Amino acid sequence: MQLSLSPEDQTFRTTAREWLAANVPRRRAPNDGRPARDFALAWLARCNAGGWSGISWPDEFGGRGLSQERLIVWYEEYVRARAPSVLDCTFVALNHAGPTLIACGSDEQKGFHLPRILAGESIWCQGFSEPGSGSDLASLATTGRVEGDHLVVNGQKIWTSFADIADYQELLIRTEAGSKRHHGLSWVICDMKSAGITVRPIENMAGAVHFAEVFYDNVRIPLSEVVGDLHDGWRVAMNTLAFERKTAAIGLQLELSVKVEDLIDLAAPPRGSAIAERLATLRAEAAALRAMTYRTLLREPETPSDGSLVRLCFAELAQRVNRTAMDILGADALLENAWTHDYLESYSETIAGGTAEIQRNIIAERVLGLPRVKTQ
Amino acid sequence: MQLSLSPEDQTFRTTAREWLAANVPRRRAPNDGRPARDFALAWLARCNAGGWSGISWPDEFGGRGLSQERLIVWYEEYVRARAPSVLDCTFVALNHAGPTLIACGSDEQKGFHLPRILAGESIWCQGFSEPGSGSDLASLATTGRVEGDHLVVNGQKIWTSFADIADYQELLIRTEAGSKRHHGLSWVICDMKSAGITVRPIENMAGAVHFAEVFYDNVRIPLSEVVGDLHDGWRVAMNTLAFERKTAAIGLQLELSVKVEDLIDLAAPPRGSAIAERLATLRAEAAALRAMTYRTLLREPETPSDGSLVRLCFAELAQRVNRTAMDILGADALLENAWTHDYLESYSETIAGGTAEIQRNIIAERVLGLPRVKTQ
Amino acid sequence: MTCDLNLSGEQRQIIDAAAAMLRTEYPVDRRRRWVADDLAAAAAFGMFGLGLPEGDGGAGFSLVEEALVHVLSGRHLVSSGSLATALGARLARAAGHAELADRLVAGEAFVCAGVPAGDSVLLMERGEAAFALVFDNRDFELREVGAALASEESALGHGASVERIPRVSKGVIARSAEPRMLAIADLLVSAQLLGVAEAVRDLAVAYAQVRQQFGQPIGGFQAIKHHCANMAIGAEMLSCQLDMAAIALRDGREDGAFQVAALRRLAPHVALANARLSIQVHGGVGFSAEAAVHHYLKQAHLLSRLGSAADILDLPAPLAPLVRVQERN
Amino acid sequence: MTCDLNLSGEQRQIIDAAAAMLRTEYPVDRRRRWVADDLAAAAAFGMFGLGLPEGDGGAGFSLVEEALVHVLSGRHLVSSGSLATALGARLARAAGHAELADRLVAGEAFVCAGVPAGDSVLLMERGEAAFALVFDNRDFELREVGAALASEESALGHGASVERIPRVSKGVIARSAEPRMLAIADLLVSAQLLGVAEAVRDLAVAYAQVRQQFGQPIGGFQAIKHHCANMAIGAEMLSCQLDMAAIALRDGREDGAFQVAALRRLAPHVALANARLSIQVHGGVGFSAEAAVHHYLKQAHLLSRLGSAADILDLPAPLAPLVRVQERN
Numbered sequence A, B: 001m002q003l004s005l006s007p008e009d010q011t012f013r014t015t016a017r018e019w020l021a022a023n024v025p026r027r028r029a030p031n032d033g034r035p036a037r038d039f040a041l042a043w044l045a046r047c048n049a050g051g052w053s054g055i056s057w058p059d060e061f062g063g064r065g066l067s068q069e070r071l072i073v074w075y076e077e078y079v080r081a082r083a084p085s086v087l088d089c090t091f092v093a094l095n096h097a098g099p100t101l102i103a104c105g106s107d108e109q110k111g112f113h114l115p116r117i118l119a120g121e122s123i124w125c126q127g128f129s130e131p132g133s134g135s136d137l138a139s140l141a142t143t144g145r146v147e148g149d150h151l152v153v154n155g156q157k158i159w160t161s162f163a164d165i166a167d168y169q170e171l172l173i174r175t176e177a178g179s180k181r182h183h184g185l186s187w188v189i190c191d192m193k194s195a196g197i198t199v200r201p202i203e204n205m206a207g208a209v210h211f212a213e214v215f216y217d218n219v220r221i222p223l224s225e226v227v228g229d230l231h232d233g234w235r236v237a238m239n240t241l242a243f244e245r246k247t248a249a250i251g252l253q254l255e256l257s258v259k260v261e262d263l264i265d266l267a268a269p270p271r272g273s274a275i276a277e278r279l280a281t282l283r284a285e286a287a288a289l290r291a292m293t294y295r296t297l298l299r300e301p302e303t304p305s306d307g308s309l310v311r312l313c314f315a316e317l318a319q320r321v322n323r324t325a326m327d328i329l330g331a332d333a334l335l336e337n338a339w340t341h342d343y344l345e346s347y348s349e350t351i352a353g354g355t356a357e358i359q360r361n362i363i364a365e366r367v368l369g370l371p372r373v374k375t376q
Numbered sequence C, D: 001m002t003c004d005l006n007l008s009g010e011q012r013q014i015i016d017a018a019a020a021m022l023r024t025e026y027p028v029d030r031r032r033r034w035v036a037d038d039l040a041a042a043a044a045f046g047m048f049g050l051g052l053p054e055g056d057g058g059a060g061f062s063l064v065e066e067a068l069v070h071v072l073s074g075r076h077l078v079s080s081g082s083l084a085t086a087l088g089a090r091l092a093r094a095a096g097h098a099e100l101a102d103r104l105v106a107g108e109a110f111v112c113a114g115v116p117a118g119d120s121v122l123l124m125e126r127g128e129a130a131f132a133l134v135f136d137n138r139d140f141e142l143r144e145v146g147a148a149l150a151s152e153e154s155a156l157g158h159g160a161s162v163e164r165i166p167r168v169s170k171g172v173i174a175r176s177a178e179p180r181m182l183a184i185a186d187l188l189v190s191a192q193l194l195g196v197a198e199a200v201r202d203l204a205v206a207y208a209q210v211r212q213q214f215g216q217p218i219g220g221f222q223a224i225k226h227h228c229a230n231m232a233i234g235a236e237m238l239s240c241q242l243d244m245a246a247i248a249l250r251d252g253r254e255d256g257a258f259q260v261a262a263l264r265r266l267a268p269h270v271a272l273a274n275a276r277l278s279i280q281v282h283g284g285v286g287f288s289a290e291a292a293v294h295h296y297l298k299q300a301h302l303l304s305r306l307g308s309a310a311d312i313l314d315l316p317a318p319l320a321p322l323v324r325v326q327e328r329n
Helices: A007-023 A033-049 A068-080 A092-103 A105-119 A235-267 A274-298 A305-335 A337-348 A357-369 B006-021 B033-049 B066-081 B091-104 B106-120 B234-268 B274-298 B307-334 B338-350 B356-367 C008-023 C028-032 C040-045 C064-076 C080-093 C097-104 C178-208 C224-249 C254-281 C293-304 D009-025 D028-032 D042-047 D063-075 D081-094 D096-106 D179-210 D222-250 D256-282 D293-306
Strands: A122-125 A143-147 A150-157 A168-172 A185-191 A199-204 A209-220 B124-127 B142-145 B150-157 B168-172 B183-189 B197-203 B209-221 C111-117 C121-125 C133-137 C141-144 C152-154 C162-166 C172-176 D111-116 D120-126 D131-135 D141-146 D150-152 D160-168 D170-175
Touching: A068 A235, A068 A274, A068 C064, A092 A105, A092 A235, A105 C121, A105 C293, A143 C178, A150 A185, A168 B234, A168 D063, A185 A209, A185 A235, A185 C254, A199 C028, A235 A274, A235 A305, A235 C162, A235 C224, A235 D063, A274 A305, A274 B274, A274 D131, A274 D222, A305 A357, A305 B006, A305 C111, A305 D131, A305 D222, A357 D222, B006 B066, B066 B234, B091 B106, B091 B124, B091 B168, B091 B234, B091 C178, B106 D096, B124 C111, B124 C172, B142 C097, B150 B168, B150 B183, B168 D293, B183 B307, B183 C028, B234 B307, B274 B307, B274 C254, B274 D096, B307 B338, B307 B356, B307 C224, B307 D111, B307 D120, B307 D293, B338 D256, B356 D063, C008 C040, C008 C064, C028 D063, C028 D081, C064 C080, C080 C133, C080 C141, C080 C172, C111 D096, C121 C133, C121 D222, C141 C152, C141 D111, C172 C254, C172 D222, C178 C254, C178 C293, C224 D222, C254 C293, D009 D042, D009 D063, D063 D179, D063 D222, D081 D096, D081 D131, D081 D141, D081 D170, D081 D179, D120 D131, D141 D179, D179 D222, D179 D293, D222 D256, D256 D293
Parallel strands: A122 A168, B124 B168, C111 C133, D111 D131
Antiparallel strands: A143 A150, A150 A209, A168 A185, A199 A209, B142 B150, B150 B209, B168 B183, B197 B209, C111 C121, C121 C162, C133 C141, C141 C172, C152 C162, D111 D120, D120 D160, D131 D141, D141 D170, D150 D160
């Protein structure tokens, strides 16, 4: 077990730190809409110009192909520099869509989309969840009927992040009529400007529009936009989810340590006070979350679901940190500011991408081997 | 809504307080075995001599027939005086067996047993749980075969409190061969000196013997010992449980307020400290538990399961109080003393008599009306 | 029976009447398009004189009935001005401003709630209020406030507005640190928090009965059941303690301050915990602005800033609270 | 690869060897009839010199391997003398008592753990120990202790014994408040607490797979699943932080004190929470003295008294802990 940087890695850290110091935007990112899109794309374009886009993507696809060490170092510096949250509207493109195309896309798909993603020229959104299948992805019902060399898509997605400002969508649909559960799905690139698409934005409880419902009324998508094989979408989708859960979360997880430090500065609690005790525990937990983040990257997992532990641990710690902030803020907790905004946003941590209840089921069943029960 | 005593009730309080001050034993009750039996019977005999046995039993059966107000007043004074815990080895007789006999017993059964119970001459134990049916009482399998004017009992009970020192047992057995679930059970008075009974005490994690396994090997019990009708034991048993959950718990619940006060005295926490905050919350919760206790007695419940709320609230608050004590004790938490003993005993609160998980199911299904699912 | 925690016929009547009025005048749906509540309907119902003697233009009910009505207000997310106006009327009368008190009771003027924040006072959901009741920990100040001027900010990013005015005391009409007044404030604030805790429990239970996942209502899953059970326990604790505190205050019992302090300590905790659990039970819908549940969460944060619990460790614990009390009224 | 958190082949070897030794010599079942552990087998295995250089009679492993072995000790409920002897040997050597250090490493003498309690020191599970290491918050004292004399009390009502001796320092051999020594103590205490947290998790999972209620294994019920998942999360957090802290200490990294303080703060919390949940999953059996799980609970209480976390708020937080370090051995 080693956690030691080579001289070259040390130099890499210095380079990263200096670049970030010179380039991180001073103002906080806008919450949503066109301003959020413009801000995020500008920041990504800047990163790309500096050679910091697609840091974990392989060289051959235009990424930086960083080793695990350097990925960690990069994110350590990134969050220390208070750079914009990695969970912005470029997240899906960089961390879902791009890696999926790299793994399963055709040469044409890769050639067209990957450079645009890296350069900060296209926003992607995810079209997985449906009204009837929030936690239960396998039950999805949006259909794609093959007509000649097109798919004709009908149905509805929900909880699609940034659909209102996205250029493309990674769309999971049922292409084999009458198929059940994981079978007969396809993973398709959907141009959001296609005729027949209606986007209805959903305001969230923090007053921001991240989510949307997307309706598909005979939307025609060329079969050439299917990623991987037709009807093989589940395998393609699982690929994406695995990627998300391992790599892309580093930035978010490490960010929490910074947030705890900011909170300690804000509170300046007298020693021995109740709030000092809470902050001391949060600090220790943030350290442990960081340790889990490192281990997720730097150790072979014992089961493929090991990552679900750190994911849930992060989600609930993020909520505790934000709740503590509200208690510290006093009357300012009633105003709109960065803390209250983050507090309200943090309610999604245990809901989006699989509720905490589902995550605990997964840990119990797949990590610990407890029996699966049909009705659950 | 009124919580006001009449002048007569006030006088009653004074009388109770004075009697308790003069009569409560100074030493702590022994934990188990013959000394616990002797102590508890002596105390009950003393109460009986003072007119304080069977306080909630109707006059006609030798009880004191106290009104709800006076019952509360009695227990308020009882716990203030640090009288022995009501959950001792006389508990089953006074709060399960006696009331069940009053409700469902024959004149002979009542005439024989009730005076003995009140006078502190007999200890009863409960024979409900079985190895395969801890939380699932309806699945019990100990059988009673009718042979002439006797039942011949075979099987096993477990978690039988004070079986090692009891004279009688309230025994729930399957008397109708092949019957399922709630049907075909009988509620029987079993003399613990009967041939064929083997008691194997189970030491608990606090080092005390409260529980036992009881084995029945062709134990012959006269049919005259059946309480209520043969095969109608479920109805009889439900009667008992309802009684337990409503009335007998007052003493235990009010006792917790006293314990919190003792803990505050022990800790003498500096204001604003983390421990002061915990104690302040415990004090408020104990007050609310008291309020729940009163309301359970003094308001018509909206559903028959309303009592499960106060029961679970008590169990978990008792555990929090005891855990806080361990944190306050410092190194003394490693020694055997009243606090550590109570702490260890408190682990049973969320297990015995229906686990916290089952209690929450009951609240969700019977109080809130959420759907029952077969497998749960 | 001298001890009886059932609602009397009269109590049921006032509760039913209040519930009907709130359903008509303050449907929870109104929060979707936020405008500050017009409290005229509440005033017309008599909400601000409920606990005052009939001679003072009040309805002659006691604090118990008043608290129960404020529970319902909490369920309907009625703006905190309802608390401030009810308390302001009391404060005005106690300070000798009988005319102002009458106007407040009659719904001819309103009071909004304010809390200090640094050099400012934050006025909550001011609406048409010409007065503010500033809750400064163990102290109240009833102030006249001029025409709306200052920056309006959006409380917690959604819904209720907050207006910032200078803290410096101008236009002070009355001030009080009278313990009974503080206790009444804590009682009514807690009553509204209980309303929040109950409402989000009911929303979660209703949703869990209809929302299907994995081929069954999510209310069939044990984890969801247990969340709902936890909300029920919290609300039940708080509701029972509210009765205790309201009765103790009404009857002038010695343990009144203690019972209120216990209530006020638990109320924000329970309301916030229930709102959190309810959002979780609602899943994605709960996180959206469209469901009502987030308004309750924000209302809980807002109400939690009002009044202030006396430190419960400073008060003697009543181990035998049942006593003989003089009849009041 | 310069960063790698996989176990090396050598680490796997020592862990496997320790696990085999512990299974044979310290089966958990032995706790049913309590006698203080004879630590001779642990000494013969080399447990007390694991982290010492080979020249000092040690095995030349690092703190990382030593910590991993103590995790296993925790899983086997090896008495706290194993910690005290390993630390006592270090302390003796640092104070110039090389001969005593050698005897401790060789298993010719043992040290038990002690904690101050008022005017006394409580010696835990003393057994054959002639020495005691008294953990006095930020301070250690290695003392000779005479023949067993004083009152034996039963720790937490069951299992391990506690002996009370006067606090006044007699027979002091060495004293230390050296930060690195304190950090090592906290690391090893936490390692044993992690062992407890893992063991009770595994016991609960195993029980939930076989125990039937309502016609299915209780592990099929979501509430039980979630208890087990919570135990897994706690143990995983602690285990990851143990690696961080052990590596940081081994490598003399600047953030060593911080990583240890974080670990030591979480360890008692996780071990106790897991033990509590495991008892609950076990139901009635878990509350009985016959199941092993209560021994773990008590061991967690006992271990939690040893060492002391530095106040983590006093230490600078390492936001970029990955650094270049010199190779050590």
